[in-house]
Amino acid sequence: MMVELPDLAAMTAFGTKIADLLQPGDVVALHGGLGAGKTTLARAIIAALGHEGDVPSPSFTIIETYDPPAVRLPLVHADFYRLEHPDEAEEIGLDHYRIDAALLAEWPDHAGGFAHEPACLTIALEISGDGRKAIVEPGADWQSRIP
Numbered sequence: 001m002m003v004e005l006p007d008l009a010a011m012t013a014f015g016t017k018i019a020d021l022l023q024p025g026d027v028v029a030l031h032g033g034l035g036a037g038k039t040t041l042a043r044a045i046i047a048a049l050g051h052e053g054d055v056p057s058p059s060f061t062i063i064e065t066y067d068p069p070a071v072r073l074p075l076v077h078a079d080f081y082r083l084e085h086p087d088e089a090e091e092i093g094l095d096h097y098r099i100d101a102a103l104l105a106e107w108p109d110h111a112g113g114f115a116h117e118p119a120c121l122t123i124a125l126e127i128s129g130d131g132r133k134a135i136v137e138p139g140a141d142w143q144s145r146i147p
């Protein structure tokens, strides 16, 4: 499905909808080039899950984690852009972080991709006029959840 996101308010509303459906074990795979809005959407999801205050971009740290009670469920926000090989995702302990968390992944292809996982919600963001649009492909686990 395609979702028009003409401004930041639309991005916030979209992030809130995703946050309301998010469960441990899920992946939200955020595709799109530099400036497409991946971090903006991740920030909207993290805020809707309860986090107050800044959400640093993980572009340098690669992984930022958020834990209850500040958020409704454990969360990993990752930006895999700087990985040179998918194996590096394991070297930084991705599987460990994911044990009981949901994963918001920017540049998911740099970590090998997650679309084969039934719990993956694939979102491809692109610039559309002054705003953005998203092509959304829900994995099997998401299909029954989407209202």
Ligand code: ADP
Pocket (backbone or CB within 6 Å): 005, 006, 007, 008, 010, 011, 032, 033, 034, 035, 036, 037, 038, 039, 040, 041, 106, 130, 131, 132
């Ligand atoms: P990415 O993480 O994909 O590189 P960012 O989330 O950092 O991109 O967003 C880049 C810029 O795009 C930011 O200045 C942000 O405010 C703007 N932006 C994000 N989403 C939208 C939108 N739906 N409409 C207009 N501007 C947006």
Ligand code: MG
Pocket (backbone or CB within 6 Å): 038, 039, 040, 057, 059, 079, 106
């Ligand atoms: Mg980003």
